[in-house]
Amino acid sequence: xxxxxxxxxxxxxxxxxxxxxxxxxxxxxxxxxxxxxxxxxxxxxxxxxxxxxxxxxxxxxxxxxxxxxxxxxxxxxxxxxxxxxxxxxxxxxxxxxxxxxxxxxxxxxxxxxxxxxxxxxxxxxxxxxxxxxxxxxxxxxxxxxxxxxxxxxxxxxxxxxxxxxxxxxxxxxxxxxxxxxxxxxxxxxxxxxxxxxxxxxxxxxxxxxxxxxxxxxxxxxxxxxxxxxxxxxxxxxxxxxxxxxxxxxxxxxxx
Amino acid sequence: xxxxxxxxxxxxxxxxxxxxxxxxxxxxxxxxxxxxxxxxxxxxxxxxxxxxxxxxxxxxxxxxxxxxxxxxxxxxxxxxxxxxxxxxxxxxxxxxxxxxxxxxxxxxxxxxxxxxxxxxxxxxxxxxxxxxxxxxxxxxxxxxxxxxxxxxxxxxxxxxxxxxxxxxxxxxxxxxxxxxxxxxxxxxxxxxxxxxxxxxxxxxxxxxxxxxxxxxxxxxxxxxxxxxxxxxxxxxxxxxxxxxxxxxxxxxxxxxxxxxxxxxxxxxxxxxxxxxxxxxxxxxxxxxxxxxxxxxxxxxxxxxxxxxxxxxxxxxxxxxxxxxxxxxxx
Numbered sequence: 001x002x003x004x005x006x007x008x009x010x011x012x013x014x015x016x017x018x019x020x021x022x023x024x025x026x027x028x029x030x031x032x033x034x035x036x037x038x039x040x041x042x043x044x045x046x047x048x049x050x051x052x053x054x055x056x057x058x059x060x061x062x063x064x065x066x067x068x069x070x071x072x073x074x075x076x077x078x079x080x081x082x083x084x085x086x087x088x089x090x091x092x093x094x095x096x097x098x099x100x101x102x103x104x105x106x107x108x109x110x111x112x113x114x115x116x117x118x119x120x121x122x123x124x125x126x127x128x129x130x131x132x133x134x135x136x137x138x139x140x141x142x143x144x145x146x147x148x149x150x151x152x153x154x155x156x157x158x159x160x161x162x163x164x165x166x167x168x169x170x171x172x173x174x175x176x177x178x179x180x181x182x183x184x185x186x187x188x189x190x191x192x193x194x195x196x197x198x199x200x201x202x203x204x205x206x207x208x209x210x211x212x213x214x215x216x217x218x219x220x221x222x223x224x225x226x227x228x229x230x231x232x233x234x235x236x237x238x239x240x241x242x243x244x245x246x247x248x249x250x251x252x253x254x255x
Numbered sequence: 256x257x258x259x260x261x262x263x264x265x266x267x268x269x270x271x272x273x274x275x276x277x278x279x280x281x282x283x284x285x286x287x288x289x290x291x292x293x294x295x296x297x298x299x300x301x302x303x304x305x306x307x308x309x310x311x312x313x314x315x316x317x318x319x320x321x322x323x324x325x326x327x328x329x330x331x332x333x334x335x336x337x338x339x340x341x342x343x344x345x346x347x348x349x350x351x352x353x354x355x356x357x358x359x360x361x362x363x364x365x366x367x368x369x370x371x372x373x374x375x376x377x378x379x380x381x382x383x384x385x386x387x388x389x390x391x392x393x394x395x396x397x398x399x400x401x402x403x404x405x406x407x408x409x410x411x412x413x414x415x416x417x418x419x420x421x422x423x424x425x426x427x428x429x430x431x432x433x434x435x436x437x438x439x440x441x442x443x444x445x446x447x448x449x450x451x452x453x454x455x456x457x458x459x460x461x462x463x464x465x466x467x468x469x470x471x472x473x474x475x476x477x478x479x480x481x482x483x484x485x486x487x488x489x490x491x492x493x494x495x496x497x498x499x500x501x502x503x504x505x506x507x508x509x510x511x512x513x514x515x516x517x518x519x520x521x522x523x524x525x526x527x528x529x530x531x532x533x534x535x536x537x538x539x540x541x542x543x544x545x546x547x548x549x550x551x552x553x554x555x556x557x558x559x560x561x562x563x564x565x566x567x568x569x570x571x572x573x574x575x576x577x578x579x580x581x582x583x584x585x
Contacts, residue, residue: 006358010344017346017387089342096306097359098331104359253309 003099007107008114011078015115022119025077029070029123033130036188037062052190054221060133064215065187067127068146071113071120072185072207075150076178078112079157079245083164095252105249109158109242113150120146124218138217145217148234149210155241162248185211191224209233259284259319259411259443260305266313267300274300276467277314282411282445282460287437289458290447291552293564297467298447299339302415305445306336319410335409337400339416339447345389349380349399352388353406360407374402378432394425401432405440412436414446418453430456451552451564463556470559475552482550482558483507485524489517489531490544501534508558520550520558 015022041058044050053061085091094104121143128134160173184198185207191199202208213230216223223230260282267275275297282288290298303309305318307327316323319333343352353371357363362370375381378398388396397417404412417433418426434457436442448454454461455475462472471478491499499517500509505527508520521527524547535542556564 002361002363003359006355009358010347010355013351014344014346088345089338089340090344092308092338092342093356094359095308096331096334096336098328099359 001103003103004107004110007104008111011108011111011115015118025074026070026119026122028073029066030126032069033062033066033123033127037066037130052193054190054215054219056133056219056221057131059131060219061215061221062188063124063127063131063134064142064218065185065211067120067124067142067218068149068185068207068210068214069182069187070123071116071146071150072153072182072210073178074116074119075113075154076157078116079109079154080161080170080173082108082158083161083167083170086161087167091252101250101252102246105158105245106242109151109154109245112154112157113147116150116154117143117147133220134218135220138214138219142214142217145210145213145230145234148231148238149206151238152206152234152241155238155243155245158245159241159248162245162252181205181207184208186224187211206234206237257284258282258317259286260288260445261317262301262305262314263316264314265301265304265311265316267297267304267309268312274467275304275311278464278467278469279314280462280469280472282443284443285437285441286459287433287444287446287457289454289461290445290464291449291451291454291458291461291556291564292447292464293449293562295466296464298449298464299415301464302336302413302445302447306334306413307331333410334413335404335407335411336413337397337404337415337417339419341396341400343388343396343399343403346387348385348387349375349391350384352399353403356403357406362407370406374405375399377405377435378402394421394428397421397425397429398432401429401436405436408440409442411443411445414444416447416449418448418450426450426453433457449564451556455552461552463552463559465556465560471555478552478555479550482554483520484522484550485520485527485547486550486554487519487521487524487527487531487545487547488512489519489542490515491517491535492541492543501531501538501540503530503534505530510557510561516544518557520554 037059044052044058049058050056082091094101124139184202184205186202187207191202191208194202209225209230212223212225213227215221216227258281262281263279264277265275265279266273266277278301290301292298300309304311305316305323307323307330310324318330321329321333323330344355347355350371353375354367357367357371372381375384378401380395380399380402383391383395388399391399401417414433418429421429430453433444433446437444446457458475460472460474461478462469463478464470471481499511500506505521506519507522510518512518528545528547531545532542553564556562
């Protein structure tokens, strides 16, 4: 356990040290929330509009999506930045240590997921000031779902990064993976009114289940899938991606 | 156990390229052993195999009595390493870097705190302990890495080009630490370097490596004896090809340098120089300039390979070519 907790400690220290980066990364979801959210909230302010969004106003509908998106983005970045560790040599430190590599990488992933969740909590706290229909009682289960997404996605980031040899593909991966997964998650609009092919893509997107579940807990919108499905899929994916990351990391040598 | 490192016929390939071509050597307990050779000779690759980071393609390697392939964990427990490229957490402070390393190696609490304090004082970084490493100079980072590598009291310490890119004063400073480590902790130190003075200053024994092979091994004095005792440089007035080397039995080796001078290896320069003048006169050649010196390790390398150790090649130029190719692709 010592290596596991040490890696979480390291993530925490790095998180605290890079205040500028943390604040910078919070600006993005705030812009979505305020500019995108308030903009559409005005447009959807006609009688019956709330029927589109499961009976709540658009801001309340949007918040769980933005929170899940924040955790998703941050944990993916946390995971994939292991490529920096690879480039700046910290990985070598771990690889020559008489420590369990699996434990080390799980600590790295968990640390990343926790830091991403803290950013999700900040966004959620701000949301209570601008969306009226949020339920305080839903905060904990929604965050638990976010944490699972965080684990899955940080694990996915690590697995991808272990196969990358340089930072060159980084920008492309961000655009190719993060943007489509965000739009296909139902964070901004309901999955069930999407064209059918998009619905299919949405269903294989882990973020969809986090948005679906936390929207139920935070906004009271009845879930498109069952809650059990949401929890099962996310737990399964978290285990799957962490497993892949462990396997990839155990094999790791240096070039 | 007499030997800290025992390597037999070690081979390491990267695809078609063979970086280490079947080397064998032994490092005794408590000595400083240096791999000396130009960039791309296979020194770092060997270190990475010995530190369990790379799997060899052939041969055996035992470090601290354990097989690096079969018992990597046992090896890892007993070694420390300072990598050629920095491997510090730049965002974190010196103390935090030490602390994380200590925790990973199973230390904690007051014991760990005291060790960190003692080692940071040893490398004279204690007053900077709370400063993020990104504000450290190259020399300070190196010192921190040395302190960190000592934290878990390794039996064998690997130093891969410990003073590369540092200014002369800082290098001398780092050498002092390395000597002090050997004296105080009775540690076996394996270092790689392409600086001849570094190998000469620090190492009890030196293996000269070139193109993946060990081409000579011994103490600095033993290696220099390969050349002969002295090295003479002659500049002559337009000598004909055949007479450049002034063939005589007291000349043990001869090489024409790129600048036109002729390099002669002799037993004793003081006795040889008058003889050379006689010889030159016989052959009708005028000597314009004579210099001589005791052989250096560079002379040894030149004697063995026909190249100077400072010649750039291998790794570095390959890396440049790869970089260029990448730029073009963009």
